[in-house]
Amino acid sequence: MREPSFWYGPPSLMSRLLSPLGALYGALTARRMMRPGARAGLPVICVGNYHVGGAGKTPATLAVAAVLLAMGERPVVVSRGYGGDQEGPVRVDPHCHTAAQVGDEPLMMAAQLPVIVARDRVAGAALAQRDDASVILLDDGFQNPALEKDLSLLVIDGTRGVGNGAVFPAGPLRAPLAPQIARTDALIVVGQGTAAGGIAREVVARGGLVVRASLTPNEASLSDLRGKRVLAFAGIGDPARFFETLRAHGVDVAASRTFADHHPFTPEEIGGLVADAAKQSLVLVTTAKDMARIRSDARLAPHAGGISVLAVTMTFTDEPQMRAFLTARVERAR
Structure with missing residues (x-):
């Protein structure tokens, strides 16, 4: 979908008119997020967004995978495969699959590390475990309760932040911020902007980590x-x-x-x-x-x-800090 301009603009009449729908959608999503999830049998690290649209989630997933690989882990990405028609679980083969089958982001990531597409994330995690994964990287799925997450990393653009702060369709948020921040273990702020400052302070106040990252062109x-x-x-x-x-x-x-x-x-x-x-x-x-x-x-x-x-690559401003954080949380989850 194409983002409406009022999502990232000043308060607007359209946003106010859609706010009742946003309140209903947000309440349902927040309630859904509270459901208990299934244990995967190995650590699950979720990389997600508070909102719909782009903030650098796929480069962030690859950056986290690179740190995990340097730690000696065997990460496997489990993705819903948005935009693809395969229900899965299926191992993505970049030489055989198309974006129409498995989605563009899984296809792109599969050139660098193992990726499994599965509408049923529990089934996807089971296949990852059979494939000898030591850690599951859940691509998106932060608002989906199917799998219990051991660590949730939220990606946010430092310039755009969460736009007008309203819930879809009145704004870009997938759920009200409060229940989302309550489940945030680390916030990855992309770029040097200050739009995420308030959220970052709340994450830190709750004991979470905030790390800066940048996208560097090849x-x-x-x-x-x-x-x-x-x-x-x-x-x-x-x-x-x-x-x-x-x-x-x-x-x-x-x-x-x-x-x-x-x-x-x-x-x-x-x-x-x-x-x-x-x-x-x-x-x-x-x-x-x-x-x-x-x-x-x-x-x-x-x-x-x-x-x-x-092509762009995401790098963490303080990679040793991210590595220490991931090491501690992965070991705790085992």
């Missing part, structure tokens, strides 16, 4: 784009952040196109983007998540070679 992909004029397009939660990242690193974004998060591109759309870029002598560039959908679709894949990708 230097090889940047070097191919510097000095060139580009047409950038993105179908992610926050396309504007992608465009600003390009500009901040010296790329001339002459034109941009935005699509809804997880947008299923059609041949006409990709063909139109290729034609527009050619007419204006622009280089076409997109995100790794968007390219996962393009490359895995036989109708779109022929265009993939002519589209550049800006």
Whole structure:
């Protein structure tokens, strides 16, 4: 879905009109979050968001996985596979599966570590255990009570925060903040913005950890784009952040196109983007998540070679602190 502009703007009439629906939705979700979950038999680390839309959850999951691997753990990601039609549980094979089958984010992550897609997260955790995982990384699922979490890491954008602070559909929150913060063990604040300051203070007051993180573009992909004029397009939660990242690193974004998060591109759309870029002598560039959908679709894949990708990696400002925190919590869960 495409985020309504009023979610991240000043108080609006539309938000007030939708607030009764938000109150009902939030109450139901908060009550659902209180249900007891099943034990997986090994530590479960959930990486999630307070809100719908993008904040860097997938790069955060990969960053946490990298720390766990450095600790000697064997993390396996369990994901619902949003956007895919596979119920699972199924091991994602980036050479065989498509984004339409398993979702773009699982397909992208599977290039770096084992990923299981399962609508039934308990079944997904069981398969991960059979696959000799030592730790389960639950991709999203913070508001889903099916699995008991030993550690919940919430990702928030330091500039956007939680927008107008209202619950969907009046705002971007999936549930009221209070019950969500009460279940937050650590807050990962992406970027240098201060919009998450109030939430960070509450997390710390409850004994949780707050760690800063940044998204760093791959230097090889940047070097191919510097000095060139580009047409950038993105179908992610926050396309504007992608465009600003390009500009901040010296790329001339002459034109941009935005699509809804997880947008299923059609041949006409990709063909139109290729034609527009050619007419204006622009280089076409997109995100790794968007390219996962393009490359895995036989109708779109022929265009993939002519589209550049800006890959990014999340790094923690204080990685030793995150490693010590994860070590202590994983050992406690065993």
